[in-house]
Amino acid sequence: MASKKHPIVLRFEGMDPGDIGGYEAHRYRKGGDLGHIDREKPKPRLLIGTEAWADEARAEIKLMKLETFAAELADLDRRKRRKEIERRRIEGPRDPWRASRHGPMRELILTANKEWFEQTESSDVEFSTSKEELFEKRAVAWLKEQFGDDVIHARADLDEQAYHVHAVIMPRATVKKYGTECRVLQPSVHPLIKDYEAAQDSVGEWFSEIGLARGQRHKQAIRDALNDGRKPPASPRHVRPAAWRAKQERKLAEKEAALETRQREVSEREEQADEIIAFGEAVAAGGIDENGQAAASAQQSEKTPALTPVRKSSLGFAIARKAYRMAMKRLRGKAAAEAERNARAQVVKEVAEIKAADDVIVEIGQQLPEGMRARIAKVRRKLSARIMKLDPTTKGRLGLPISGSDDSR
Structure with missing residues (x-):
């Protein structure tokens, strides 16, 4: 049965000459992201270039700079640009x-x-050597075929999760400047650096002989989608392993921090609940008043909870004291309102009786001779005196006149 076709992975990363030092530190496992390195496995193996390739590259770049600088000064001198030369x-x-x-x-x-390097099933390709050796041989041949002497370094990493090859390309070119040929670094001199899809085609075809396949054709998929009026797929973003691991570690740290925060909040709420309960028990036992102060009549005993200064300064204590104050205020307000309602009902009842009696007196007085009305009016004034003793505000709320009138006259 044919084995699963795994894609060959090719990735380019931009590089500045100033990055060479960091690259070398990681190659010797002295710097960079080392968290994924298996110290029990063999160290990286040099494939192309010398051990001194980094110094050689830096020296060559310095020479390019000096050669170009000399050509520029010579050109300015020929044109007698003295100020520009200085x-x-x-x-x-x-x-x-x-x-x-x-x-x-x-x-x-x-x-x-x-999985491809670990694959032991029968496949379309028969291997007489290990997968790593086969891959390495093809990789070195492809690098030299495509980039020639501009491959100034290549190494095989054997101590990480999967075997892989690193290479450094220094794209040399010659351009006409200052009336002469000057050496420069120019990435576009290599078609495979200039055209990503062409690079994927090349490497896919080269490694197909050992059972690997070209990666997905993202650009072609985008073109097809646009031609068909469909939404194009998102372009893939290659993330360096170090960046991916750093992102995963950051996510894990954030989860741990969030969990720790939740645990701390739960613990704080439990402490506050204990303090609120302690406050309530102390109030119920008469140990403290609604302000949290020791009650004047309290007699401390084993049954009366004692609140320490620490607890009295806590958030739970403050919450309980505020809630208790508000509850007492509401209870007192309800009691006062009930008392006022009862008082008003009694006054209304009494005033109604007085007014009923007064109405009878007025009716009787209207039927008596003039001489008797004076005596009736005197009796009425005595009965009305109870109304007159009420304060003006109360009489107003009850709908009574502020000053009476003598209707019997």
């Missing part, structure tokens, strides 16, 4: 490449899924 001498040599966000060099990674 200014450029002060500024010094310039980098022999055009500034860009990617840098003038490229780091290249070649690998496949670790």
Whole structure:
């Protein structure tokens, strides 16, 4: 049965000459992301270049700068630009490449899924050597075929999850400047650096002989989707292993921090609940009043909870005291309102009786001779005196006149 076709993975990363030091530190496992390194496995193996490749590359770049600088000064001298010569001498040599966000060099990674290297099932391709050896041989041949002497370094990493090859490309080119040929670094001199899809086609075809396949054709999928009026798929973003691991570690740290925060909040709420309960028990036992102060009549006993100064300064104590104060205020307000309602009902009842009696007196008085009305009016004034004793505010609320009138007259 044919084995699963795994894709060959090719990735380019921009590189500046200033990055060479960090690259070398990681190659010797002295710097960079080392958390995933298996110290029990063999260290990286050099495939292309010498052990001194980094110093050689830096020296060559420095020579390019000096050669170009000398050519520039000679050109200015021929044109008798004396002021410009002095200014450029002060500024010094310039980098022999055009500034860009990617840098003038490229780091290249070649690998496949670790399952492919571990695969032992029968497949379409018969192997007489190990997968790593076969992959390594094809990788070195492809690098030399496509980039020639511009591959100034390549190594095999054996101590990580999956075997992979790192390579450094220094794209040398010659351009006409200052009336002469000047050496520069120019990534676009290599078609496979200039065209990502072409690079994927090339490496896919090269490694197909050992059972690997080209990766997904993302650009073609985008073109097809646009031609069909569909939403194009998102372009893949290659994330360096170190960046991916850092992101995962950051996520884990955030989860742990969130869990710790939740646990601390639960613990604080439990402490506050204990303090609130202690406050309530102390109030119920008569140990403290609604303000949290020791009650004047309290007699401390084993049954009366004692609140320490620490508890009295706690958030739970403050919450309980505020809630208790509000509850007492509401209870007192309800009691006062009930008392006022009862008082008003009694006054209304009494006033009604007085008014009923007064109405009878007025009716009787209207039927008596003039001489008797004076005596009736005197009796009425005595009965009305109870109404007159009420304060004006109360009489107003009850709908009574502030000053009476003598209707019997």
